[in-house]
Amino acid sequence: MASDDHDHRRHHNNHRHHFDLNENGDTTTTNNHHVQPNKKPKLSLISDADLRSEFAHHDSSVARINNGSFGSCPASIIAAQQQWQLKFLQQPDDFYFNKLKPSILKTRTLIKDLINADDVEEVSIVDNATTAAAIVLQQTSWAFAEGKFDAGDTAVMLHYAYGAVKKSVQAYVTRAGGRVIEVQLPFPVNSNDEIICEFRKALEKGKSDGHKVRLAVIDHITSMPCVVIPVKELVKICRDEGVDQIFVDAAHSIGSTEVDMKEIGADFYTSNLHKWFFCPPSVAFLYCRKSDKALALHHPVVSHEYGNGLAIESSWIGTRDYSAQLVVPEVVEFLDRFEGGIEGIRKRNHEKVVEMGEMLAKAWGTNLGSPPEMCSSMVMVGLPACFGISSDLDALKFRTHLRDCFGVEVPIYYRAPKDGEVNPITGYARISHQVYNIIDDYYKFRDAVNNLVNNGVTCASLSD
Structure with missing residues (x-):
């Protein structure tokens, strides 16, 4: 599903990247002006329904707030990739000699x-x-x-x-x-x-x-x-x-x-x-x-x-x-369907992930790992100290528990406490925001952590 950003789009100048390369990479010119053969029609801004369709292959039972690890590929790009794969398999020699480079x-x-x-x-x-x-x-x-x-x-x-x-x-x-x-x-x-x-x-x-x-x-x-x-x-x-x-x-x-x-x-x-x-x-x-x-x-x-x-x-x-x-x-065509293109996506992801990080930190009584200006599309959010995360293994166990029991996918970082710290925050979650994320993904994570706190769960009580 689309985030709230997609409900308030304005028409924008949909910038296009033009090439002087045809399908096989040859330069084409007319009267010293570059011409793009078979120019595709300008695409309209992506709708919420289109966006949901592009990422319908994601597991809907999982709050996937970990775009940072492996990224995400829209359905239209997967289809384009499959076409390239078929071009190779249909005639590998022609593909190698004439199309690849x-x-x-x-x-x-x-x-x-x-x-x-x-x-x-x-x-x-x-x-x-x-x-x-x-x-x-x-x-x-x-x-x-x-x-x-x-x-x-x-x-x-x-x-x-x-x-x-x-x-x-x-x-x-x-x-x-x-x-x-x-x-x-x-x-x-x-x-x-x-x-x-x-x-x-x-x-x-x-x-x-x-x-x-x-x-x-x-x-x-x-x-x-x-x-x-x-x-x-x-x-x-x-x-x-x-x-x-x-x-x-x-x-x-x-x-x-x-x-x-x-x-x-x-x-x-x-x-x-x-x-x-x-x-x-x-x-x-x-x-x-x-x-x-x-x-x-x-x-x-x-x-x-x-x-x-x-x-x-x-x-x-x-x-x-x-x-x-x-x-x-x-991919560039896909990006150009969003208001502001890749820069617009980047700006909205940053604003949303900071907003969600601050919401989680407030809910748990913790803090962000850095000021918002030192964040991109990912933010570190402190977890309640009561979980007792005391090693990288504990962080991995906690992450696995969130995935297996709550359907939340998020990396967990172990921060070694400094000498003299009292009740330190030793666990931080790295949350991501990408265009497919919705606010319920972060509420699901918030509620999972609150559930664990209310039930007195600690890393020591989790099985290896």
């Missing part, structure tokens, strides 16, 4: 415009942000192995970096002889200044004993706990401090916060398209700012296109299903 180029062109990159050659399409991290970190590993970086030189990353990216840093940087400095971030967090201060401390530590900071890995939106990081400010600090390369892991960003490559200024930036951009899993982009350093990047899966540049290498890594990478044009 031009279609991926069309996707790359769209993304280039959406993220305000200078050149389509700066945009590669990969499976997910974890793959993008491996591409960047692999280059760092080679730099240590080839003597370009000295043993003991440093990579700096946030303490709350995504777990898979932490593992990649361990696999590629630590193993190659680099040091890793983690930025210790507070949580709950009250201001960007707290983050900036800790980041500066980490850079100073990384430069100790004459070593250099070779790589900074900065999240745009941390996953768990979720906080919007002042990425532009941190990138500028890195430039001022002489950090060699800056990689922004923005898995959650496109569709939930502003994404502008010129303003952010990082060397590398990745974001998933299946989390907040309505693509089917899995697809992401990796932006690599044009430079000599970018030429040394390679896909970790070596195939026939090795040496032809990362974008081309990534467009063919062997026989597999590429359909998720090809539906971006259809």
Whole structure:
């Protein structure tokens, strides 16, 4: 069902992205003006009934307030994906030789415009942000192995970096002889200044004993706990401090916060398209700012296109299903059916998730994990301290109990208490808001927690 936002739509200028690529990716011009062959008619704004239909495949018995983990794909995009899959299966050779690369180029062109990159050659399409991290970190590993970086030189990353990216840093940087400095971030967090201060401390530590900071890995939106990081400010600090390369892991960003490559200024930036951009899993982009350093990047899966540049290498890594990478044009059409397009969706999701987070915190007598301006389409909400969440295992048990017994799907974060805290909040729920969510999803979560409190349930009483 649609949220209340959809009851008050106004007509808007439905912006369209136009391409100079036909179905097979060929450039078409007439009198020096680009022409779009077979231009589709302008679509009307999406109705509540249409929206319900687009997400009718969701399990209606579950309050799914966890879009952040796996995203959501509308029925019309699933149908478009199936058409791409059939095109391949009907005539794989024709698809491989004539359709795949031009279609991926069309996707790359769209993304280039959406993220305000200078050149389509700066945009590669990969499976997910974890793959993008491996591409960047692999280059760092080679730099240590080839003597370009000295043993003991440093990579700096946030303490709350995504777990898979932490593992990649361990696999590629630590193993190659680099040091890793983690930025210790507070949580709950009250201001960007707290983050900036800790980041500066980490850079100073990384430069100790004459070593250099070779790589900074900065999240745009941390996953768990979720906080919007002042990425532009941190990138500028890195430039001022002489950090060699800056990689922004923005898995959650496109569709939930502003994404502008010129303003952010990082060397590398990745974001998933299946989390907040309505693509089917899995697809992401990796932006690599044009430079000599970018030429040394390679896909970790070596195939026939090795040496032809990362974008081309990534467009063919062997026989597999590429359909998720090809539906971006259809996704843009879907987005343009909403008032304000993707920016309108982003703004409404932010406003709604903050409203719902504040409602839950008030109902439980707790607090949000950060100020609203440091939230995107996800918010951390404190759970009642009486649950006694005292470990990551407790958090997982509590999450499982909510799913199995109450039909609520929401991630739970364990926050270790600080010394001297009295009756601390150690459990936080990460709630998401996407266009399919309704207020009853959050009331269901509220009532489930109140039920558990009233019945004296604690994590110690839950079975493993």
